[in-house]
Amino acid sequence: MGSRSKPVKSISLYIRVKDTIIKQIQEKKWKPNAMIPTENELMKEFDVSRTTIRQAISILVQEGILERQQGKGTIVKPQLFVGSLSKLKGFAEEAREKGMFPSSKLLLVTMSRDFPYEKSILQVPMDEEILVIERLRFANQTPIAIERSFWPKKIGELLVCRDLNQSTFYEILEENNIFLKHAKEKISAVNATLFEADLLGIRGGQAMLKMERLSFGNEDQPIEFTTTKFSSEKYTYHIDLMR
Structure with missing residues (x-):
């Protein structure tokens, strides 16, 4: 039983992070074309692990909300x-x-x-x-x-x-x-x-x-x-x- 509870907790964490990021984008706290905070800054803000942050960011990139730019980093994709x-x-x-x-x-x-x-x-x-x-x-x-x-x-x-x-x-x-x-x-x-x-x-x-x-x-x-x-x-x- 104990081994099954960990994945559920992990999923709920990265979904929570992802949804909060979407809300911040909608409220213009994260501006279009702006670089997103670093992983360390996001870990501190959300009080979660690096893995959780990377999962949330990866989903947002797949959904077209964020965009990875080679040599620069990850930005808020404009006009989406x-x-x-x-x-x-x-x-x-x-x-x-x-x-x-x-x-x-x-x-x-x-x-x-x-x-x-x-x-x-x-x-x-x-x-x-x-x-x-x-x-x-x-x-x-x-x-x-x-x-x-x-x-x-x-x-x-x-x-x-x-x-x-x-x-x-x-x-x-x-x-x-x-x-x-x-x-x-x-x-x-x-x-x-x-x-x-x-x-x-x-x-x-x-x-x-x-x-x-x-x-x-x-x-x-x-x-x-x-x-x-x-x-x-x-x-x-x-x-x-x-x-």
């Missing part, structure tokens, strides 16, 4: 948006929670009778219009993602009269007593088109994360279908798993 899959949130909500300033550039807004696939997902009659909104999403003025969302006409009419560069969709819905209950998400890898690459300031053909989300409202009816393509250099998911 760390998303979470633990709760249903919009882009702006997630950005604010990470201590970042969210903004958008409207690319397209239209009521359309096209998009049969998206209509079928939303359970909208084929002869009915849906609202289509495309936006370029920024965090701290850095382009992070291209978002295309589809909404049934009744909900779309609530959105289309607002400033869609500044508004938070979910807040508008809640003001109208429409609340998201749950969502289904699918994540896949895609390559950036030249148009997408130009918008995001990346190379054509570069790997991107594609997230498809179908959200359900008050009466378990689908009310939003969104496809978001994230620059993989600027965005990563952080998932906590428990057993």
Whole structure:
């Protein structure tokens, strides 16, 4: 029994260190591009062993939060948006929670009778219009993602009269007593088109994360279908798993 308790304690320590470091980065105590403290300084700050510090730092490097630079050391990787899959949130909500300033550039807004696939997902009659909104999403003025969302006409009419560069969709819905209950998400890898690459300031053909989300409202009816393509250099998911 005694031999099994040691690994559990070790795991909890480096996870605690890792989570505290993430919090310090979010609170701007560790600045982008800045060198992180030395191992000795971190050992003293967290009162843990060198092995624990190295485990925590190694995970943060793997997750893209820190970056090792040859001949220099380890720095805080700049402009990285760390998303979470633990709760249903919009882009702006997630950005604010990470201590970042969210903004958008409207690319397209239209009521359309096209998009049969998206209509079928939303359970909208084929002869009915849906609202289509495309936006370029920024965090701290850095382009992070291209978002295309589809909404049934009744909900779309609530959105289309607002400033869609500044508004938070979910807040508008809640003001109208429409609340998201749950969502289904699918994540896949895609390559950036030249148009997408130009918008995001990346190379054509570069790997991107594609997230498809179908959200359900008050009466378990689908009310939003969104496809978001994230620059993989600027965005990563952080998932906590428990057993």
